[in-house]
Amino acid sequence: MDTSLQVRLASDRDVAYIVxxxxxxxxxxxxxxxxxxxxxxxxxxxxxxxxxxxxxxxxSPAGLLGSVFVQPATPESCPNLISWQLTACDLHPWFLQTLALEPEQQGRGLGFHFLSGVRALVAQRDPQANIILDCWAGNTKLRTFYTRAGFTLHGEFIEKDHWLAVFVQSAASR
Incomplete structure (x- = not known):
């Protein structure tokens, strides 16, 4: 990863930026x-x-470029794990959601750097972690991005009135 690009835990001073x-x-x-x-x-x-x-x-040295939420997931905190068949006790699921990059920075490959940094931080916290994420199944651009970033399509699942594509990747993978 480009060493001038960093992923870090957000602090209170970052809340307004993320919103x-x-x-x-x-x-x-x-x-x-x-x-x-x-x-x-x-x-x-x-x-x-x-x-x-x-x-x-x-x-980056010039300022903030994006944000994401990632946390350990349980069937209680993320009930979809059950319908997605991702409840195996050895899975160590971490749910990634609301990945966002500055609109003018998108399409430049920065998302790959961002996910790589997130994966490294999650692996430090839980070396056995598997990162799980979902997106609207009809978003082919995002699905291609996640696949190119090393995530594996776990399946497509109905949620209310739309389909979700669910992806999984080991945090320890490089």
Whole structure:
């Protein structure tokens, strides 16, 4: 990974940035015709992720570039694990959600650096962790990105009125 790009735990001073970023990314998604919904997110919810050490930011020397939430998952905290058949006790699931990059920085390969840094931090916390994420099954661009980033499609699952594509990757993989 480019050493000028860093992934770190988000702090209280990053909460307003994350809320604003999610709003900008959601506006871009909506404008492009995507049905993917990642926000808006309330300030209090983002602050809660930060307090739980489940929020990460991606930064360069010039400033912040993105954010993501990643935390250990249980069937209680993430009930979809059951319907996704991802409850094996040796799985050590960590759920990744709300991955966002600054709209003007997208398409430059930075997402791969971001995910690599997140994977390394998760592996430090839990070397046996498997990172699980989902996206709207119709978002072929995002599905291609996750596959190119080393995630394996676990399956497609119905959620309310739409389909989700669920991906898995070992945090220890390189």
């Amino acid at each position: 604003s970023l999610i709003d900008r990314v959601q506006k871009q998604l909506t404008a492009s015709g995507s049905l993917q919904i990642i926000g808006p997110l309330p300030h209090a919810l983002v602050a809660e992720f930060v307090a739980m050490e489940a929020a990460f930011v991606f930064e």
